[in-house]
Amino acid sequence: MESSWAVYGCTAEPAKAESGVEPFRKKLARLGKTLLRATGTTLQVNLGPMCNQLCRHCHLDAGPHRTETMDLETMEELLRFARTCAPQVVDITGGAPELNPHLSYLVESLSPWVPRLMIRTNLTALAEAGTEELLELFRKKRVVLVASFPSPNPAQLEAQRGIGVMGKSLEMLRVLNMAGYGIPGSELELDLVSNPAGAFLPPAQQKAQERFRKELQRRWGIHFNRLYTFANVPLGRFRMWLISTGNFQGYMQRLQSAFNPLTLEGLMCRSLVSISWEGYLFDCDFNLCVALPMGGMKRHISEMEGFPEPGSPIVVGDHCYACTAGSGFT
C-alpha cells in the first residue's frame, strides 16, 4: 500500500513522541473487545484540507497553505457510490467545504434523496465564499449547518482559531439566525461544535450546552439548536502543538485515564464511512488523517458498492483514545 502521510496532510507520519500509554489495540485485546462495523448509516465526505483558518487544534493540518480539494470527476464517482449506500446522513467536512468550487453542485445532487445533509462550517469561510448564494441554497435544501464555536470566551476561542475570529464568527451566527437557522420552531438546524482550547478534555455536553445557550443569548442574542463537545484528537497540527509544548505525554495519559469502554458501542466508525477528497475510503476522518485505510486496504469509491459489511474490522490507533474518553465522541 502506498501510504503517504504528506498526501493526507497530517504533516507527517504522526510525529514520533513517547506517549507512555498502552497501545489502543492492546487495550482492546486485553479487555476482550474488538471494534467491528455495524450497519452503515453515514457517509462523511472530506472535500479537502483547503481552509481559510489555521486552527491550532486541527487534526488535519488544514489551512490556507493546503490546496487539495475534491475535483468534479471524483465528485461524480462519489455521487454514484453514495447512491449505492443510500445513507441516512451525509456529513460534508474539510478543511472548509465552502471553498470547494463544486459544493453547490454536491448539495443540489444529494439533497433530494439524502434525509439529513450536514455541512461543517468554520463560519468565517462561509463569509469568504459568498454568503448570500450559498446560504440561500442551504436554506432551500434544508441543509443542517454544524458550526465550530469552541467557547463563548473570546480569549479561548481566538487562542484556538486565530485573532479576529470571534467577531467574524458572531457576525456569521447573527446572519444565520436572521436567515432562520437555529431559531426555535424553525426547521433550519444550526448546531455548534466546541473543542477544548488546549490539552484538556471537554466538559459534559449537556451542561456545556446549557451554559453556551445562556451566554450566547445573554451577550449576543444568538440562538442555536444543539452543542456537541468533542475532545481534541492528538493528530496533525494539534499533535505538533502537544509535542512542542511538552503536553503530549500528559494529554495521552489524560485520555487513557478517561477511557470508558461503554463508548465503544456507539463509536461513529461503526456506522460511518469517511471519503477523502481523492475518493479513498477510511473508517473515519482521523484514520484518513494518518492514512490508515478502511479495513487496512486502500480502496477507491469507484471499486466499491455500498457500505462495508457489518462485522468488518475497523482499523484503530492510539488516537482512538480521544473517541473513547469520558462520554465519548460519537
Place this chain on the structure above:
Amino acid sequence: MADYYSPEDLNRFQEIGGEASELARKFFDYYGAVFSEGALSEREKALIALAVAHAVQCPYCIDAYTRACLEKGSNLEEMTEAVHVACAIRGGASLIHGIQMRRIAAKLSM
C-alpha cells in the same frame, strides 16, 4: 530527594490508603460526594476548590483544579476572578485583625 514537591505524587494520591485504609476509603468517598453535582454544579465546585487551593497554597490542588476548571468549561477570566476571591478573603482576614490591634492599642494608650 531533589524537591519536596513532586508532580507525580498527585497521581499517587490513592496510595495514602496503604495504611489506615478504612480512613482513606471514607475520605475518598466523602471527597467524591462533595464534588459531585448538588445544589452547586460541578463547575462551580471546581472554581471554589481552585480558590481554596490558592488560599491553602497547595501546588497539587492548584494543578488538579486548574485542569478540572478547564475541563468543566470555565475560562481563565473566571478562574482568575476565583483566585482574587481567595486573595480578598486572605487579605481581608489579615486586615480585620487590625481592628483587634487598634482596640488593644487604644486600651493601652493614653
